[in-house]
Amino acid sequence: MSEKKKIKINVDSEAANPDSETEATTPKKKATSKRSENTADDIAIEDPLKEMEAKFNATREEAKETYDRLLRVSAEFENYKKRSARDMDDFRKFANQSLLKEMLCVVDNLELAINSADENQNRDNSLKKGLDLTHKEILRVFEKFSVTPIESKGQAFDPTFHEAVMQEETDEYSENTVVTEMQKGYLIHDRLLRPAMVVVAKPKAGPSESNEKNKDTKE
Helix, strand or coil, X not given: CHHHHHHHHHHHHHHHCCCHHHHXXXXXXXXXXXXXXXXXXXXXXXXXXXXXXXXXXXXXXXXXHHHHHHHHHHHHHHHHHHHHHHHHHHHHHHCCHHHHHHHHHHHHHHHHHHHHHHHCCCCCHHHHHHHHHHHHHHHHHHHHCCEEEECCCCCECCCCCEEEEXXXXXXXXXXXXXXXXXXXXXXXXXXXXXXXXXXEEXXXXXXXXXXXXXXXXXX
């Protein structure tokens, strides 16, 4: 009797606890689900951080490019201001260049008249004085606008300021020296207004060279 009761009790206990095995396995499933949830949360946190980092880098690059453009624009603007100041200064200096150049012909004619009066002593002195005064007044106006004559006679020939119209054989001057000034040259500030028309010295030909020239002319 006692054995039968024990068997019945054991069976009943197993029947009363049919979910004992399932309960033992459920914690593992719960732990697995928790780990998966934690991993998903980590991924969800990492993705916004990467996105924010990418946006920050893009914003930093854009700010750097904007700063570089600002520096270039500032430098270009400074160059523009300097160039504009130079252009304005040149305009003020040379605005009357064309008018003053035309006036040089008047000065040339006055100087010719004065030289002619000097050669002819019988002319009226009052005429010469009037011409001298007019000439000096025009030169004073030229000086006011920074127009100055170029000193050429006795100077070395310089193609920047001189225009050679002919050469003259002479021993009084060294080669390529201005012997005669046919027409005066002028500067306006540091710019050439008109070159001087000059005669340039060259050494005299020796006897052999002159004989060869004579032979050539005879032939």
